[in-house]
Amino acid sequence: MIKQIRLKDYILIDELTANFHEGLNIITGETGAGKSILINAIDLVFAPRVSKEVIKSGKEKAIIELVIENNKHDLSKFFEENGIDNFGSEIIISKEITPSAVRSRINGTLVSTDILKSLRALFVDIHSQHQTYAFMQPKYHISLLDSYGKASYGAKLDNYKSLFENYLSLQSQLEKAKNSADMTESQIDFLKFQINEIEALNIQSVTEDEEIAQELEVLENAEKLKELTGSSYWALNGDDCSILDGLNKIKQNISKAVSYDPKLADLENALIGASETLKELGSDLNSYSQNLDNDTERLNNLQERLYELDKLKRKYGGTLESVLKTYETLLNELSGIEFSTKNIEELEQKIAQLRRELQDCASEITDFRKDFAKVLSVQIQDMLEFLELPKTRFEIRVMPKELSQDGCDNVEFMISTNVSEDLKPLAKVASGGEISRVMLAIKTIFAENDNIDTVIFDEIDTGISGRASQSVADEIVALSKYHQIILITHQAIIASKSDKHFYVRKSQTDETKVEVYVLTGENKIKALAELAGGEINEQSIEFAKSLINLQ
Numbered sequence: 001m002i003k004q005i006r007l008k009d010y011i012l013i014d015e016l017t018a019n020f021h022e023g024l025n026i027i028t029g030e031t032g033a034g035k036s037i038l039i040n041a042i043d044l045v046f047a048p049r050v051s052k053e054v055i056k057s058g059k060e061k062a063i064i065e066l067v068i069e070n071n072k073h074d075l076s077k078f079f080e081e082n083g084i085d086n087f088g089s090e091i092i093i094s095k096e097i098t099p100s101a102v103r104s105r106i107n108g109t110l111v112s113t114d115i116l117k118s119l120r121a122l123f124v125d126i127h128s129q130h131q132t133y134a135f136m137q138p139k140y141h142i143s144l145l146d147s148y149g150k151a152s153y154g155a156k157l158d159n160y161k162s163l164f165e166n167y168l169s170l171q172s173q174l175e176k177a178k179n180s181a182d183m184t185e186s187q188i189d190f191l192k193f194q195i196n197e198i199e200a201l202n203i204q205s206v207t208e209d210e211e212i213a214q215e216l217e218v219l220e221n222a223e224k225l226k227e228l229t230g231s232s233y234w235a236l237n238g239d240d241c242s243i244l245d246g247l248n249k250i251k252q253n254i255s256k257a258v259s260y261d262p263k264l265a266d267l268e269n270a271l272i273g274a275s276e277t278l279k280e281l282g283s284d285l286n287s288y289s290q291n292l293d294n295d296t297e298r299l300n301n302l303q304e305r306l307y308e309l310d311k312l313k314r315k316y317g318g319t320l321e322s323v324l325k326t327y328e329t330l331l332n333e334l335s336g337i338e339f340s341t342k343n344i345e346e347l348e349q350k351i352a353q354l355r356r357e358l359q360d361c362a363s364e365i366t367d368f369r370k371d372f373a374k375v376l377s378v379q380i381q382d383m384l385e386f387l388e389l390p391k392t393r394f395e396i397r398v399m400p401k402e403l404s405q406d407g408c409d410n411v412e413f414m415i416s417t418n419v420s421e422d423l424k425p426l427a428k429v430a431s432g433g434e435i436s437r438v439m440l441a442i443k444t445i446f447a448e449n450d451n452i453d454t455v456i457f458d459e460i461d462t463g464i465s466g467r468a469s470q471s472v473a474d475e476i477v478a479l480s481k482y483h484q485i486i487l488i489t490h491q492a493i494i495a496s497k498s499d500k501h502f503y504v505r506k507s508q509t510d511e512t513k514v515e516v517y518v519l520t521g522e523n524k525i526k527a528l529a530e531l532a533g534g535e536i537n538e539q540s541i542e543f544a545k546s547l548i549n550l551q
Contacts, residue, residue: 001453001484002124003090004067007041009059012506012514021500024480027488028495028527029504034514035488037504039126039458042066042486045095046120048113050102065094072453073122084109093119126456127443136427136435142411145396148446149372153365157407160361164405167354174347191334198316198327201308206321209309212302219299222292229289236282244282247275355403362408369398369409376445383441387475388468389434392417413438436462440472444479455479457487461494469493492532496547503527524548 007016011034018038029035044050045066055062068091079086085107093116096103104111106119146157205211218225237244251271258264313319316326373396381394392415399410414423417434426438440460461472473494479485480499489495501519506512519527525544526536532547533540 009056023499026498153368
């Protein structure tokens with residue numbers, strides 16, 4: 001369950017710590033006060049994306065920290081595999097939001113959004129207005145039914161989805177094979193021509209053109225290079241006025257000077273070293289100059305080779321690397337064509353066999369869905385009757401369709417809230433108050449069959465009043481015996497059932513602030529009175545007290 005949430009510099013909150021009860025936690029407050037702020041923060045802790053707008057104006061970052069008490073799930077292996085410290089039953093999830101980054105941590109360790117998603121699935125189920133809209137759409141109904149029956153046919157459905165992915169892959173291969181096999185003879189001939197054209201040049205490496213260009217630069221400037229290196233050699237070692245001759249005279253002078261002052265020995269050694277280095281340099285320059293040939297034949301051959309390589313580069317991508325990649329692609333394409341004509345029949349046989357397996361598997365899943373649809377329909381209808389919709393008929397219809405990712409069924413929730421009306425799609429019939437009770441019925445039934453610790457309702461009481469409010473309140477209390485409930489409400493009857501009552505208040509002085517208080521005793525009675533009557537007076541106070549006394 002959620003034990004605590006701490007917010008710092010989050011939207012309109014400077015700093016806030018809220019400690020939740022294990023049972024029913026109610027959140028109330030004036031319209032526009034920011035009652036959803038705690039629920040939204042819980043949602044954001046697990047969210048893959050967070051807007052930077054949640055950072056309080058003028059602050060550098062926002063921090064959301066959630067403390068979860070885990071008494072149901074063994075997560076030791078999960079923590080070990082993901083390098084997360086194990087704090088026993090307590091799990092601390094935090095999110096730091098800055099203008100440039102969002103960092104999520106579990107027990108102080110940075111984690112990915114996938115890890116957060118897996119934790120959310122274990123601990124928190126948030127029912128928001130957006131989810132109400134989603135529940136009304138038929139495309140979500142099949143996943144709700146499958147979630148209800150996952151213990152019985154979830155593994156079979158997973159196997160079906162795996163088979164279907166393989167089926168789509170084989171169909172894609174077959175389409176490519178047919179497209180390849182349909183190529184004309186002239187297209188195949190052109191493909192072979194391109195392959196032969198590249199093969200004929202026998203490219204040595206992806207840098208062969210650069211190496212040839214460098215050698216050409218030398219050959220084209222051979223005379224100039226010979227002149228420059230030769231004259232440099234003669235300047236070093238060519239006559240009595242050469243650099244080495246002058247250096248030898250300096251060395252002789254310093255050698256004599258050393259006999260007078262031994263401290264000059266280091267200089268003498270340096271001169272000796274310099275002399276040897278210059279001798280080697282002169283030798284290298286002379287060798288280079290003597291061996292430099294004006295090889296016209298080699299020059300012509302390299303120019304022709306570079307010309308041919310440049311032609312290929314212009315046709316096949318601009319570089320030798322792209323030419324070689326294109327060559328591999330062309331080879332694969334030709335190989336695929338030659339293989340395709342042989343492969344089409346084999347692929348068609350595999351696809352036909354796999355389709356039969358899919359149809360058999362989908363048919364079994366359909367039988368499961370129909371059975372569970374009947375059971376779930378009865379449970380929801382009974383729950384709706386308890387929630388003051390006694391004339392309501394509810395039916396989950398399972399109808400055939402073509403094989404798809406989730407089987408061969410369309411699933412849709414049908415409802416009639418009047419005896420004289422036929423069953424119609426949920427999205428087209430139910431009012432706001434009826435939708436709220438349908439959603440509560442579904443959530444209640446699902447919550448009783450799963451291990452979710454915390455169920456959060458954001459204004460589940462929309463559009464209801466009177467006896468319906470009392471029924472909803474009773475059902476929420478019953479649900480809170482098995483799960484921690486956090487709920488925003490506008491109904492005094494529902495709020496009176498709280499184990500812990502949070503009141504959200506927005507104040508505006510020099511700046512706008514949102515503050516959250518825990519209400520007890522007289523303060524709770526006043527809040528209930530205000531919810532019930534719109535204002536606090538003697539009658540509303542008495543009514544609020546009567547609600548408390550009914551507990």
